[in-house]
Amino acid sequence: MWFKNLRIYRFSRPCELNEESLEKALAEFAFTPCGSQDRQQLGWVAPLGRHGHTLLHAASGNLLLCMRREERVLPSAVVKEALDSKVAEIEEAQGRPVPRKEQQTLKEEIEMQLLPRAFTRSQKTFAYVSPQENLLIVDASSAGKADELVSLLRKTVGSLPVVPLASNTNPAACMTDWVKNGPMPTGFSLLEEAELRDTQEDGGVIRCKQQDLTSDEIFAHLEAGKMVTKLAVDWRERLTCLLEQELVIKRLKFNDLLREESGNSDDVDAAAKFDADFLLMCGELANFIPELLEALGGEQSDDTE
Known part of the structure; x- marks a missing residue:
């Protein structure tokens, strides 16, 4: 259980969701397959799949849930x-x-x-609520998928006062400064991938891979006014990711040594391995997200909006 993308939402007031009430609410909106005339169906399924039966998986206060979307494919x-x-x-x-x-x-x-007679296809989207951190974290590469899950969760629990996580400083401005002027914030280091975009509406876009971002070539583009809108970074040799200007994390990859801490899958059953992975991931993200916000000038509060 390792997320590959992070779309992070902050509860605007203390999170009141708990395991018992949320499990009961999810049951009211459990997934049912498409009927003969249904174009699509949304609902909650067991996060552990065939290894679990409950619609909610709780570990150390974190509440993991999984939305399934099924649609009929009619070319x-x-x-x-x-x-x-x-x-x-x-x-x-x-x-x-x-x-x-x-x-x-x-x-x-x-x-x-x-x-x-149309075939059906389905997708699963995972998310977890961290009442302790007052966060909702969705593993979705697109805003549409994340919005779909948030909307279903809001419908499920009746009220979901969350807003996308925001920093005091524009992430694109921060990333541009890191690459152009340095140094990187404590705990972070540059990798070799970035996207540079002209600030003009119809300006050009440069995508770099396996490129030394401290080179004169990159510096010249930044001097000409381009901004870094995507940047691959390493955090404390614990994880790597692609940070985007909307404060969205993509291509999240945890260190292999960290993943091995949960035990070899040959030594533990699938449910125990899933639980151990989830615990480790939550622990890492609980440290990573505050440090990322600090690197971006702190989290935006109501007073700074």
Whole structure:
């Protein structure tokens, strides 16, 4: 259980969620597969999959949950082919053109006929609530997936007073200063990947990989006014990640030695390994997130918004 992305939300007031009440609330919105006419379904499933039965996994006060999204796959090309065939049949039989409005109605009817036979695909999105840190952390690469989970959780518990985590200083300005002027904040070091973007609306974008970011070439781009909008960093040789200007963490990777601390999967059962991984991850992030905020000038408060 190791997150690969972090979208972090701060509770605007002390988190009141607890294991008992949240488990009960999740049960009301447990996942059910798509019916014959459902385009998609959202709901909560057991985070441990087949190794668990509860919709909530709790460890050291942290509450892990998992949203499953299932949708029916109905390719537009298939619908168009069926629609074209139907339109041609009507035109030939009745000797008249089929107007746009009627075609739209036919399209909807065709989709309803095809839906029961359409394949389904599903995705899982994990998140955990840390009442002690007053945070909600979602493992989602896109804002849309994170918003979907947050919306479902808000619907599930009735009220979810969270806002995206924000720093006092613009992360892009901080990252630009780190690369251009140095030094890196304590505990952080540069890796060899970054994105540089012109501040003009239609400005250029430079993506660097396996590139010495302290080189004269990079410095020249920064002197010309480009900003660092994505930056790969290492934190205390415990984890690496790609920090983005929206204070989003992507491509999060924990040190192999750290991952081995939870024990070899051959030595422990899957549920115990999952639990140990989750505990270790939460512990690391509880230290990493405050240090990241400090490196970015501290967390934005109501007074600094």
